[in-house]
Amino acid sequence: MYAIELDDFDIEQIAQSGQCFRINKTGDNRWTIIAFSRKLNVFQFGTHCGFDCSEDEFLEIWYDYFDLQTDYSKIKQMVKNTGDNYLINAVNFGYGVRVLRQDIWEMVVSYIISQQNNITRIKNIIERICQPFSDKFPTAIDLQNYTILDFQNLGLGYRAKFLFEMVQNVVNKKIILENLETMPYDDLIQYLKQFNGIGDKVANCIALFGLHKTEAFPIDVWMRRIINTKYSGNFDYKQFGKFAGIIQQYMFFYERCGMKK
DNA sequence: CTGCAGGCCCTTA
DNA sequence: TAAGGGCCTGCA
Secondary structure: OOEEOOOOOOHHHHHOOOOOOOOOEEOOOOEEEEEOEEEEEEEEEEOOEEEEEOOOHHHHHHHHHHHOOOHHHHHHHHHHHHHHHHHHHHHHHHOOOOOOOOHHHHHHHHHHHHOOHHHHHHHEEEEEEEHHHOOOOOOOEEEEOHHHHHHOOOOHHHHHHHHHHHHHHHOOOOOHHHHOOOOOOOHHHHHHOOOOOOOOOHHHHHHHHHHOOOOOOOOOOHHHHHHHHHOOOOOOOHHHHHHHHHHHHHHHHHHEEEEEE
């Protein structure tokens, strides 16, 4: 168990911020995360955090995964300087939200599945996809012999064709995921949108969660609702530059979880 | 048992 | 460029 004190970090908030489909609460103050072919048990009480792995593994894998190299207090301060009360409330409420650095291929698959879909069903589909691979997320090669019907049988519905095509594109090197990282944000979005099943929203999710392009600002129905009700339909996210995506996470989490409690 | 959920694609005008 | 209908399916 590797123990550490962490500020601006709340695993429960991260799990509920909608960016990850493979974090599950397993008990009081306990969660299990599956990422990068590893399973990690996490304990958190206040700022006391425990990670069920060696220090070496934590520093090698999970430090980066949790985006611990980024100072979120600076982002919060910047938000406070705007004087925008809605954003300030959102940041105060979601004090422990962070943007995880997740695997690009997993994000491509997950967000193709996510369209016009609910969270429970998305998680169940992803679980069924991973089940034959001992819960590790399968590579495109792993899935290359899957047919559209196979994916339909896993519950993807009309999205089965999109995933089938994407698997083939990766296997045939028609798209090389490793090359996406260096693409400028605008080019990246245009490029991703060429593929069937990837529109503006999904492309921005892939850019933000899979490539940590933090200028990405995915607008889904929740974000649209905020923009319409709090900002009269107009929200200039570009003013936040590279912080837009992180601010999006605060807004999204506040909208989804803020009023319940 | 309806209605819909973290959109996208295609067709019209 | 904008607007609108159809789409799989299981969960609320």
